[in-house]
Amino acid sequence: MGGLSKKIFQIQTISDQSKQERLLLDSGNLLFKRQSVAAGPNQERLTAAAIMQIYQKIGYDAVGIGPLDMAAGMDFLQTGVAEDFPWISANISDDRDKPLFRQWISKEIQGVQVVITSLSAPPTTLPPSIKVAPWESILPELLPRMTKDRNNPFIILLSTLSTEENRLIAEQYPAINLLLGAGQHLRNASPQLINNTLVTQTDKQGQYQGLLEISFGKQRTWGQNREKQLADLQNRLGSLNWQLQRLEKKSAGNTSKEKYSGTIARLHKDRDTINAQIASLQDTITKEQSPDMFTDQYQYRFIGLESNMPDDSSTDNILKDLNRQIRQLHKKPSKAKKTTDTMTLFSPWRDLVGFRVCESCHVLQTEFWQTTQHARAYTTLAVKEKNLDLECLPCHVTTDLFTTSLQNLPKEHLLTLPRELQSVGCESCHGSGKTHSVDPERFKMVRLPGKNICLNCHTPEHDDNFDYETKLVPISCPAELNK
Ligand code: HEC
Ligand code: HEC
Ligand code: HEC
Ligand code: HEC
Structure with missing residues (x-):
């Protein structure tokens, strides 16, 4: 979510600098990180609702719908906070083939009729009584309807289909002038001309923005660069x-x-x-x-998000509100998930003992660790009122990184960790210590945590200049004095 606020700042800045009319488009896959989320109020749904509010507030013209947007069902997209949200999808319908969203929208730009439509990739499991039609059956009847009574329109297709499908579409439908992809596995892809369709895509999860500046010619064909x-x-x-x-x-x-x-x-x-x-x-x-130029021309660039970019102030209220809702939701974790249960029942905490136990034999290292930032990682969140946020907790607490990746954490238990596992503790780096603490001669710990352990948390998104050798120095525990 921090990234989103920076992204909005970037969009506003670019719009302010440019005098041109703009179209703000997103091909989809913006709401969730996985294809299905639990029912009932939870952080993922609250966050998705806030994302919709923000998109609406800054005036997106059209947003496609991808499988990651359908994770909470179609009702979630159609009702509630975002009733007039600019979702479009040409191929999502109910079981009687009635489209559930607007199939296209049009807007006049520089005197040219721009028509925007979208094709959704189906999710792995379809919500009940929902159909996602294949592009092969939709496009032949859709394109004539879209272009009827329009003089020389410029057609944009937003797509969450695969790269291969996008290529086939571009080859078969030169009437589509621009195809913006949002598949799940592609990085930035520079515009590529396939017949007369310009095909491009930006990196997933909003790490980059694609800026395409188009000057329209008299004919809907692309000129050369x-x-x-x-x-x-x-x-x-x-x-x-x-x-x-x-x-x-x-x-x-x-x-x-x-x-x-x-x-x-x-x-x-x-x-x-x-x-x-x-x-x-x-x-x-x-x-x-000259004014009577013949072809359409384009220039493009991808703009990366930088971690030191300011947040957008107009989205502040929405984000503050979201944080309030998350805190409210997480303030009283259900009784079934008590602190002691988390430590005894649930992997990856079952074999952890917490730093107090280590301290009993390793006083020197514990005193040292308490002077490092790792020992304060939870306090850092608490000061920002983010210690009940399931997006932040994974890297600011202790888990067994040798057995469970942060992506696979049972996140709801992060709220019920005992105090000695809050912050990045000994066992984050040295592995779980249950057996070692009872019989240290027989059960060895990992002495030197490798780079991969650090990289679980020191990801480019959160630490853009992580260098293992350099950063090892300030956190390496001292050796025993008598060695
Ligand atoms: C009962 C005392 C005791 C407790 C509790 C204990 N250790 Fe140790 N630890 C030792 C001893 C003794 C050694 C040295 C073993 C050797 O040299 O064979 C050791 C060695 C280590 C080493 C060096 C690698 C190795 O295994 O030789 C690390 C790292 C370590 N301990 C971390 C921890 C952590 C983290 C905890 C808490 C989860 C912990 N220890 C709890 C006694 C303890
Ligand atoms: C479980 C997640 C996690 C792991 C594993 C982890 N760190 Fe950190 N690290 C953090 C967090 C979070 C902070 C910031 C804490 C704060 O300021 O509140 C931090 C801060 C630091 C800092 C101080 C800030 C800075 O950039 O100078 C250093 C140095 C550091 N880590 C090095 C390492 C090294 C080296 C490893 C691997 C041996 C490692 N960390 C493993 C989460 C982790
Ligand atoms: C993928 C792991 C990860 C996640 C998730 C994460 N952090 Fe961190 N955080 C880190 C690391 C690593 C550092 C240390 C960065 C450094 O060494 O420069 C850090 C440092 C910080 C700091 C102190 C340095 C600073 O930038 O002021 C704050 C505050 C912070 N994180 C807040 C948050 C919040 C709020 C969230 C949730 C929105 C969050 N973190 C989620 C890994 C993470
Ligand atoms: C961010 C990672 C990190 C955390 C957290 C951490 N350590 Fe270490 N620890 C290290 C590194 C790195 C070394 C140095 C290993 C080496 O140079 O061989 C080390 C060394 C040790 C050693 C071996 C010292 C020796 O005799 O050579 C012990 C024991 C130890 N740590 C205990 C702890 C305890 C207890 C805690 C928690 C209070 C803790 N560590 C927290 C990274 C960490």
Whole structure:
């Protein structure tokens, strides 16, 4: 959620800087991190509702629906906080084939009718009485309906289908001018022209924003990327000039000038050709920039989120409200999940003993550990009133990282950890100590935690300059004095 607020700040800044009309689009998969979430009030649903509020507040024009958005069922998307949320999906319907969402929206931009539609990938298990039609059956009847009575529209397809399906669609439907993907496994993919469809996608989970600047021409075909062609030619010219200079110098101080003259003449000829090409390309560029330019042109860039970017203040209230709701929800964990139960019953805490037990034999290391940030990790959350937030707790408490990855934690138990497992304790780095604490000679601990252990928590998102060797120094416990 911290990322979302930074992303909004970035979008607002870019919009403020640009005088152009903008379209704010998201292809989908924005609400949840997995395909099904539990019923009833829980943090995942509260968070998803807040995301919808924020998207609506900053004025998204259209948002596609992916399998990760369907995790709480279709009602969740259609009712409640976001009644007029700009969801679109052309292929989600009820069991009588009645579409459940708007199938497209249109907007006039720079005098051009832009029509935006969306295709959803089906989730692994479909909610009851919901159909997600395949693109092969939808597109042939959808496209004519969308473009009817529209003069030369620009068509955008938002898609959570696979890269392969997107490619097939682009090949078969050149009428689609722009296809924005949001599959689950692709990183940033620079725009690629397939027939007449520009296909692109940004990294998942909002780590990047894609900014595509389009100037519309008279015809709905893409022009070539002249700037790149020009840069390539200028590069070649540069290297030719360099070769020529070198050869001319060599030949000047050489008795057998003929040895070089052939090559020099050829290079001169090449240079003339390239100069002519550059002149003609510059001419084309000037023409294309004139008002009656023929084709559509684009420029793009991907903009990464940086952890030091400020949060957007207009979303503050929504996020504060969300935190209040989460605290309210988690204040009294159910009686069935008492602290003692968590430690005795549930893996990955079952074999942990907590730092107080270690202290009884390792006074020196415990005193040292208490001076490190790790010992304060839980307090850090508490000060920010984030210690009841299931998104934050995994890395700010002690779990057995040698047996359970943070992704697979039974998160609800994080709220019932005993005090000695709050903060990043001994056993986060040295492994669980139940047997060792009883018979240390027979059951050894991990002495030096490897880099992979740290990386569970020191992920790029939370620590963008983690260097194992450097960061090991301030946290390495001292050896026993008598060794
Ligand atoms: C009953 C006393 C006792 C308790 C309790 C105890 N240790 Fe140890 N620990 C030892 C002794 C003794 C050694 C040295 C064993 C040796 O050298 O063979 C040791 C060694 C270690 C080592 C070095 C690696 C090894 O196993 O030789 C680490 C790391 C360690 N302990 C961590 C912990 C942690 C973490 C806890 C709490 C979960 C803990 N110990 C609890 C007595 C204890
Ligand atoms: C269970 C999660 C977790 C593990 C495992 C972990 N850390 Fe940390 N680390 C944290 C958190 C959280 C903080 C910040 C605590 C705070 O400021 O409240 C932190 C802070 C630090 C700091 C101090 C802040 C800084 O950047 O200078 C260092 C150094 C550090 N960790 C190094 C390591 C190293 C090295 C390892 C592996 C041997 C490691 N950590 C393993 C979660 C973890
Ligand atoms: C994937 C693990 C992970 C998660 C999840 C996580 N943190 Fe942290 N956090 C860290 C690590 C690692 C550090 C230490 C960073 C460093 O060394 O620079 C840290 C440091 C911090 C700090 C102190 C440094 C600072 O930036 O001021 C705060 C505050 C903090 N985290 C708050 C949170 C909150 C709030 C959440 C939930 C929204 C959260 N963390 C979720 C791993 C995590
Ligand atoms: C962030 C990771 C981390 C945490 C948390 C941590 N340690 Fe360590 N510990 C280390 C590292 C690194 C070393 C140095 C290992 C080496 O150099 O071989 C070490 C060494 C040790 C040793 C071996 C000392 C020796 O004689 O060589 C003991 C014992 C130990 N730690 C106990 C503890 C106890 C007890 C706690 C909790 C109070 C704790 N550690 C918390 C990382 C950690």
